Every structure is written in C-alpha cells, then in structure tokens.
Amino acid sequence: MIRQLTGSERQLAAIMLGLVAVVGVAMAAAGRNDTMGVHGLIVMLFAGALMYPLFSAIGAPEPTEDREASYYDDPIKVGIVLSMIWAVFGMFMGVWVAAQLAWPGLAFDGAWSTFGRLRPTHTSGVIFGFGGNALIATAFHVVQRTSRARLAGQISPWFVLFGYNLFCVLAVSGYLMGVTQSKEYAEAEWYADLWLVVVWVTFFVLYLRTIARRKEPHIYVANWYFMAFIVVVAILHIVNNLALPISWGSAKSYTVWPGVQDAMVQWWYGHNAVAFFLTAGFLGMLYYYLPVRAQRPIFSYRLSILSFWGITFFYMWAGSHHLHYTALPHWVQTLGMTFSVMLLVPSWASAGNALLTLNGAWHRVRDDATLRFMTAAAIFYGLSTFEGSFLAIRPVNALSHYTDWTVGHVHAGALGWVALITFGSLYTLVPSLWKRERMYSATLVEVHFWLAIAGTLIYVFAMWNSGVIQGLMWRTYTGDGALAYSFVDSLVAMYPYYIARTIGGLLFLIGAIIGCYNMWMTVRAVPETVSRQGDLPVAATVPGE
Amino acid sequence: MDLDHDTVVAFSKSWGLFYLMGFFLCAVVYAFWPANRKRFDRAKNSILDQDDKPWR
Amino acid sequence: MAELFHRKLERSAIGFVLAIIAAASVGGIVEIAPLFTIDDTVEEAPDMRVYTPLELAGRNIYVREGCYACHSQMIRTLQDEVERYGPYSLAVESKYDRPMLWGSKRTGPDVARVGGKYSDSWHVAHLMNPREVVPESNMPSYAFLARTTLRTGDLSEHLAAQRALGVPYTPEMVENAARDAFGQAFPDGSEAAGVVERYGAATNVSAFDGQSGKLTEMDALVAYLQVLGRLTDAAHKGSAVAENTPDTAN
Numbered sequence: 001m002i003r004q005l006t007g008s009e010r011q012l013a014a015i016m017l018g019l020v021a022v023v024g025v026a027m028a029a030a031g032r033n034d035t036m037g038v039h040g041l042i043v044m045l046f047a048g049a050l051m052y053p054l055f056s057a058i059g060a061p062e063p064t065e066d067r068e069a070s071y072y073d074d075p076i077k078v079g080i081v082l083s084m085i086w087a088v089f090g091m092f093m094g095v096w097v098a099a100q101l102a103w104p105g106l107a108f109d110g111a112w113s114t115f116g117r118l119r120p121t122h123t124s125g126v127i128f129g130f131g132g133n134a135l136i137a138t139a140f141h142v143v144q145r146t147s148r149a150r151l152a153g154q155i156s157p158w159f160v161l162f163g164y165n166l167f168c169v170l171a172v173s174g175y176l177m178g179v180t181q182s183k184e185y186a187e188a189e190w191y192a193d194l195w196l197v198v199v200w201v202t203f204f205v206l207y208l209r210t211i212a213r214r215k216e217p218h219i220y221v222a223n224w225y226f227m228a229f230i231v232v233v234a235i236l237h238i239v240n241n242l243a244l245p246i247s248w249g250s251a252k253s254y255t256v257w258p259g260v261q262d263a264m265v266q267w268w269y270g271h272n273a274v275a276f277f278l279t280a281g282f283l284g285m286l287y288y289y290l291p292v293r294a295q296r297p298i299f300s301y302r303l304s305i306l307s308f309w310g311i312t313f314f315y316m317w318a319g320s321h322h323l324h325y326t327a328l329p330h331w332v333q334t335l336g337m338t339f340s341v342m343l344l345v346p347s348w349a350s351a352g353n354a355l356l357t358l359n360g361a362w363h364r365v366r367d368d369a370t371l372r373f374m375t376a377a378a379i380f381y382g383l384s385t386f387e388g389s390f391l392a393i394r395p396v397n398a399l400s401h402y403t404d405w406t407v408g409h410v411h412a413g414a415l416g417w418v419a420l421i422t423f424g425s426l427y428t429l430v431p432s433l434w435k436r437e438r439m440y441s442a443t444l445v446e447v448h449f450w451l452a453i454a455g456t457l458i459y460v461f462a463m464w465n466s467g468v469i470q471g472l473m474w475r476t477y478t479g480d481g482a483l484a485y486s487f488v489d490s491l492v493a494m495y496p497y498y499i500a501r502t503i504g505g506l507l508f509l510i511g512a513i514i515g516c517y518n519m520w521m522t523v524r525a526v527p528e529t530v531s532r533q534g535d536l537p538v539a540a541t542v543p544g545e
Numbered sequence: 546m547d548l549d550h551d552t553v554v555a556f557s558k559s560w561g562l563f564y565l566m567g568f569f570l571c572a573v574v575y576a577f578w579p580a581n582r583k584r585f586d587r588a589k590n591s592i593l594d595q596d597d598k599p600w601r
Numbered sequence: 602m603a604e605l606f607h608r609k610l611e612r613s614a615i616g617f618v619l620a621i622i623a624a625a626s627v628g629g630i631v632e633i634a635p636l637f638t639i640d641d642t643v644e645e646a647p648d649m650r651v652y653t654p655l656e657l658a659g660r661n662i663y664v665r666e667g668c669y670a671c672h673s674q675m676i677r678t679l680q681d682e683v684e685r686y687g688p689y690s691l692a693v694e695s696k697y698d699r700p701m702l703w704g705s706k707r708t709g710p711d712v713a714r715v716g717g718k719y720s721d722s723w724h725v726a727h728l729m730n731p732r733e734v735v736p737e738s739n740m741p742s743y744a745f746l747a748r749t750t751l752r753t754g755d756l757s758e759h760l761a762a763q764r765a766l767g768v769p770y771t772p773e774m775v776e777n778a779a780r781d782a783f784g785q786a787f788p789d790g791s792e793a794a795g796v797v798e799r800y801g802a803a804t805n806v807s808a809f810d811g812q813s814g815k816l817t818e819m820d821a822l823v824a825y826l827q828v829l830g831r832l833t834d835a836a837h838k839g840s841a842v843a844e845n846t847p848d849t850a851n
Contacts, residue, residue, distance in 0.1 A: 068601070070599070071598075100741070101739050104741055107741040109742055109744065116670050145592065178666065179665075184669070212614055231622060235622070247758050250755065254763060259695035260695065262700050263695075272625075288592060295593060301588060301589045302576040305575065306573065310572075312624040313565065316627065325677035326678075327692035327694075402704075407706065474682075483685055487685070487709075488735060492737050564627060
C-alpha cells in the first residue's frame with residue numbers, strides 16, 4: 001500500500017502523522033489533569049501505529065506503473081476491514097447492553113461498564129464505526145466506477161479513512177471514561193467534533209474533485225445520495241455540536257443551545273442523522289450494488305431522481321416528531337408530523353424502485369444470498385419508513401414514545417435496512433476488489449443471511465411487544481379512575497422481551513462474525529481471477545446457474 | 546428583529562409551501578424532460594459495464 | 602428554463618451541492634429560527650433559580666453517566682403522565698439546561714419532578730444498590746460515586762463558561778463556586794451561609810450522602826436529583842390542563 005505512493009507523498013504522510021502526534025502531545029500536556037490527557041495519549045498512539053507501516057516501507061522503490069490507469073482501491077480495502085471490525089465490536093456492545101437490561105449484574109459494579117456509558121459505545125460503534133466506514137469505502141468505490149476516474153488524491157483518501165477512525169476511537173474510548181455531551185448520537189466531545197469537521201471537509205473536497213474529473217457526462221444517481229450524505233451531515237454536525245469548552249485543558253464543554261432550542265436542534269440533528277447518514281448514504285449503496293449484483297439496470301431512473309429530491313427536501317422538517325406533547329411549540333410538532341407522513345412517498349418510491357429492478361431476476365434472488373441481502377434490505381427499508389411515518393403521528397406517538405417501540409423501529413431500520421444492505425454490498429465488493437473468483441463460501445453467506453433475518457425479526461418483534469405493552473400499561477386506569485400499574489409493574493413485564501431481544505441481537509452478531517471469517521478466507525484462500533474483464537463475479541458465481 | 550411568532554408562522558406556511566411546490570416542479574421537469582431520456586438511459590446501463598479501468 | 606438550469610447544476614458538481622443545501626436547509630431554518638425570536642417558546646418565570654455549583658456538578662455527573670439513556674426529564678401534556686409524574690414540563694424549566702436532558706426512552710421512570718419526592722438517604726441507598734430498594738429494578742449500581750471525591754477545582758471554570766453563554770451567574774458566584782459546593786453539602790460548616798446568601802433561601806443545604814468530611818460525587822448527584830423540578834414553581838401555577846390521552850388503546 002505504501003509502495004503505491006511516491007517518495008514525496010510518503011514524506012507528506014510522515015509529516016502529517018508527525019503533526020497529529022504533536023497535537024496528541026499538546027492534548028496530553030494541556031489535559032494532564034483531565035480525561036483529555038488520556039485522549040492525547042491515544043492520539044499519539046494512533047499516529048505512532050500508523051507510522052510503523054509507513055516507515056518500514058519508506059525507502060521502498062517508487063511505483064513505476066502509471067497509477068492513473070487503475071482505480072485507487074487500497075483505501076477501500078482497508079475501509080472494508082475496519083468496517084467489519086467495528087461491526088463486531090459495536091454489535092458485541094449491543095448484545096452486552098441488551099443483556100444488562102435483563103441481568104443488571106452484568107455491569108460488574110464498574111463505572112465504565114454501566115449501561116449509560118456502554119450504550120453510546122454500541123450506538124457510535126455500529127452507526128459511525130461500522131456504517132461510517134462502510135459508507136466511506138463504498139463511496140470511494142462507487143464514485144470511481146461511475147465517474148470512470150481515479151480518486152483525486154493519493155494521501156487524502158487515507159487521511160479521510162484514518163482520520164475518521166481516529167474520531168471513532170476518541171468517541172468510543174471517551175464514553176467509557178465518561179467523556180460525553182449526552183446529546184444522543186452526537187456524544188463525542190468538542191475536540192473530537194472539531195477533528196471530524198477537518199476530516200469531513202477533506203472527504204467533501206475529495207469527493208467533489210473526483211466527480212469533477214469524471215469522464216461520464218452525467219453524475220450517476222448513487223453519487224447524488226453519497227453527496228447529500230456528505231454535505232448535510234457536515235451541516236448537521238457543525239450546528240448541533242456548537243459548544244464552549246470550559247477550558248483548553250478540559251474535555252468538558254457546554255452546548256451553546258439552551259433547553260428547548262437544544263431539544264429542537266438535537267432532534268433536527270438526530271432525525272437527519274438517520275436521514276442522511278443512515279438513509280441517503282445507504283441508498284447510494286442500494287442504487288449501485290443492487291443493479292450491479294442483479295445485472296439489471298435500475299427500474300426507473302426518473303423515479304430515483306424524484307425520490308432523491310423528495311428525501312432531501314422532506315426529511316429536514318421531520319425532526320420535531322421526536323418532541324410530540326413536550327414543551328416544544330405545538331405548530332412545530334404539527335409541521336414535523338405532516339412532513340413525516342409525506343416522507344413516506346419518496347421512501348416507498350425508493351424501496352419500490354429497488355424491488356421492481358429485480359422483476360425478472362427473482363430466480364437470482366432465490367439462488368444468490370448476496371442479492372437476497374439487498375432485497376431484504378429494500379423490504380425492511382419500506383417497512384421501517386412506513387413505521388416511521390406512522391409513529392410520527394401525534395396520537396400514535398403518545399403511545400409509542402419513551403417505550404421500546406421506538407427501539408424496535410430503530411433496529412428494524414438499522415439491522416433490517418442499514419446492516420443488510422451493507423453486508424450485501426460488501427459481499428459484492430470483496431471478491432471484485434481483491435480480484436477473487438467468488439466468496440470463499442456461498443453456504444456461509446447463506447447462513448449469515450438467515451442468522452441476520454432471524455435475529456432482526458426476533459429483536460423487532462420483541463420490542464414491538466414490549467413497547468406496546470409498556471405504553472398501554474402506563475396509561476391504563478382502574479375503574480375508580482386511578483392509574484392501574486406502577487412504573488415497576490411495567491418494568492417487570494419487560495424482562496421476557498429483554499431476554500428475547502438479547503438472543504436476537506446475539507444471532508445477528510454471530511452472523512457478522514461468520515461474515516468476517518468468510519471475507520478473510522476469501523482474501524486468503526480463493527484463487528485470483530485470471531484476466532477478468534469485469535468488475536464483478538456475479539455472472540460466473542451465482543449458485544445454481 | 547421584530548419578527549413575531551405569527552409573522553414567522555405565516556411566512557413558513559405561505560412561502561414554505563411555494564418553495565416546496567417550486568422545488569417539486571423543478572425536479573419533475575428535470576426528470577421528465579425529453580432530452581434527458583438518453584442521458585438517463587445511458588447512466589443506468591453504464592454501471593453494468595464489465596470494464597474496470599478509469600477512462601483516459 | 603428549469604431544464605437548462607438543472608443541467609448546469611449537474612454539470613458543475615458545486616452547483617449540485619448548493620441545490621442540496623437549498624433543499625435541505627429550509628426545513629431546519631423554518632423550524633428552528635422562530636424558536637429564538639418568539640417569546641412564547643420560553644414562558645416567564647421570575648422565580649427561576651440557577652443551579653448551585655454542587656447541583657451543576659451533579660448534573661454533569663448525570664450527563665457523564667448517560668442517565669438520559671433510560672430516564673426522561675420531560676413530562677408530556679398527557680393526563681396519565683401528569684397523574685404519574687406531576688405537572689407537565691414547561692420550556693422555561695429547562696432554560697438553563699445545557700444540554701437539555703429531556704431524553705427519549707424510559708427504561709426507568711421520568712425524573713423531571715423527582716426532587717423532594719424521596720429523602721436523601723433513599724437516593725443514596727438506591728444509587729448504591731438499586732435492587733435493595735426496588736427489588737425488580739434493572740438499574741446499574743452507582744456505588745463508585747460514594748467512593749469518588751468530587752472534583753471542585755474547576756467549578757469556577759464551569760460557572761464562567763455558563764455565564765459566558767448567558768446563564769445569570771454573578772461574578773461572586775463564579776469566584777466562590779468551589780466553596781459553595783462544599784457549603785451546600787455541609788450544613789454545619791462555616792461555608793453553608795454563603796451558599797444561601799448567593800443562591801437564595803430556597804437552596805437545599807444538606808449532608809446529601811450522609812458522610813461528613815468528604816465531598817463526594819454522590820453528594821453532587823443527589824443534590825441535583827433533589828432540585829429537579831424545583832427551580833421554579835411556574836409549572837404548578839399553570840392553569841392549563843393536560844390534553845386527554847388519545848384513545849389509541851381501543
């Protein structure tokens with residue numbers, strides 16, 4: 001990988017790592033009496049760990065071939081590996097915190113291992129670690145292939161990838177030490193947030209410059225989604241994380257938004273993180289990998305354009321449905337509800353477009369578990385967007401809010417949609433990127449698929465049940481007009497479902513581990529393709545053909 | 546700023562709606578503009594090419 | 602026309618990005634901007650107090666431990682919630698809250714009005730081992746808080762940052778932050794009078810964790826829990842009634 005860089009590029013990389021290490025030293029010194037000091041050490045270690053491979057190859061001969069004649073795949077490969085590592089970590093943390101709700105003793109009386117500290121390591125681990133790395137890797141892949149141009153940079157893709165992972169490491173290690181803003185899905189503290197801005201702007205510029213180099217006249221629609229993901233996440237991240245640190249040597253900061261404004265900004269962020277991180281980016285994957293795997297063009301290109309603008313426009317209004325019946329002004333709640341319902345139209349347009357693409361290729365869906373991953377993802381996308389619009393309706397929200405129903409809804413989207421489309425895309429990508437004939441084992445892909453489906457369904461059904469029961473118990477009155485159940489009664493009723501959801505999550509985790517093994521063995525044990533023309537193994541390897 | 550609550554709500558209800566409809570219209574016109582058909586067809590089929598090198 | 606415009610947008614990727622921003626930013630601006638310009642988002646509450654340094658430190662422990670993941674601090678305008686938890690939450694009650702801790706999930710009950718509902722010793726026993734007090738509970742033990750000395754050295758910095766953001770802490774409050782934190786937890790000590798003088802007679806001065814001689818994180822967290830819902834009486838004075846719970850049950 002280093003051998004692909006010229007001497008001056010290697011020097012530049014070394015200087016950048018040196019600068020990062022210096023920042024780490026400064027953080028360690030300024031925060032020596034604070035948790036920030038620990039983060040300084042972590043930054044130094046991170047830079048040092050990257051220096052090792054760099055310096056061990058710094059004197060190697062420079063590349064002789066014409067780099068512009070091929071796509072830049074090294075960062076994509078590393079991105080996939082990192083993504084799968086984060087997947088196992090994040091899902092393991094998820095299973096652990098789920099188990100803690102059923103068996104609270106599993107916190108082992110530690111401070112770092114309480115539910116409140118571990119829960120964000122799960123959410124950040126899967127959303128930012130697993131999802132984010134997969135998005136970066138696939139964005140790099142899709143933009144090159146659809147633009148017929150190499151990435152517009154040699155160092156910047158590495159900077160984006162490793163810089164982003166440094167952010168993830170700072171975030172997750174911070175939660176364990178109690179460094180958090182307690183803003184849901186934006187828990188990382190101010191210096192990590194600032195760092196992410198630098199990384200993200202680089203990502204944006206790199207993506208834009210690559211598109212500007214394109215040889216195709218038209219920008220393929222998947223890139224639109226990736227671009228919306230990059231642009232809007234930048235806006236959301238900056239606005240929501242505006243904060244004043246108490247000092248340069250402290251990890252603690254106070255957000256500039258007080259009370260009700262903070263609530264609105266937070267859920268404007270929170271909901272649109274779902275929209276543009278967990279939906280737009282992954283729709284980018286869907287619009288590229290699903291047609292490629294099925295070897296059929298997208299059903300309606302026009303529909304994909306219309307749903308793109310619909311999603312980009314409508315989602316931004318919907319955040320206030322997280323605040324029904326609260327101290328937020330009523331008209332904002334109504335606005336949020338209205339747009340949430342309207343959002344169903346572009347969402348179902350996307351899901352329908354994906355499924356109609358498969359019309360005529362259903363035999364492939366039957367035989368090819370990878371394509372089935374993506375098909376199931378489109379179905380879950382349709383289901384969870386319907387559920388989302390439904391839950392945004394005020395009276396429904398009165399029942400569902402604060403209960404496990406919300407958790408079930410999130411996981412229908414996160415497991416059923418985001419994770420399945422990612423696994424489907426990675427199973428398509430891995431053999432093609434490493435130039436292997438096929439995945440190591442089609443059976444293991446099949447096993448992974450069924451574990452993932454079973455895990456998702458068990459999880460979601462458990463949470464639906466517990467959420468509805470909980471919501472109903474809270475509002476049930478006796479004949480005398482008194483509340484029928486204490487809060488503890490409703491908690492006791494949850495335990496069976498908490499155990500069931502732990503099992504569901506465990507199945508999903510096992511599936512992801514099998515996926516890692518399968519990808520590892522694909523790279524290690526499957527012979528290289530000989531002079532393959534195409535980017536894709538599909539046509540040759542679909543079982544049963 | 547002498548923006549009061551009612552002004553802002555009125556603004557978002559009226560101009561917000563116009564903005565929404567204008568945006569929708571532009572997107573529809575773009576998607577269905579006859580001259581674009583060829584570009585879209587080309588785009589949707591081009592990702593299926595079995596070609597794995599950047600174009601020069 | 603629209604067509605040509607669009608084609609141009611797409612040709613240069615930058616124009617395309619601007620179109621995305623135009624499409625995406627309107628919703629946020631229309632929804633959020635008015636919250637700053639209108640007065641009725643945040644009601645008047647002349648009696649609204651600020652958090653004392655000890656309560657603020659306790660709040661920061663609540664933030665640090667991620668309590669919001671299981672406890673909301675937002676009683677909705679629904680009848681069953683009002684009956685279970687007390688008067689529904691008003692915007693003004695969280696006007697000094699950075700971040701707001703309204704929460705999104707109730708694995709445990711809402712705590713917006715938990716202040717004064719239980720004794721200090723109940724809270725300490727419950728935080729030490731929740732299942733000793735509520736056998737069915739699945740809350741983790743927070744015994745380590747009682748073992749950890751509260752960090753008071755930087756409390757002035759905390760208050761100064763809050764003051765810079767518009768919370769009405771006086772320079773005296775900022776200067777005496779650490780002393781006031783001690784004062785509030787040691788009613789018999791010489792510093793207790795200063796807290797009441799600076800933060801008002803309603804300030805809850807108490808030996809929160811029951812230990813003398815050491816100011817712990819337990820003191821701070823209990824002090825915070827005991828002030829929840831008691832910074833102002835505004836919610837209790839309101840004449841508005843809760844909406845009837847929508848009847849989705851049937």
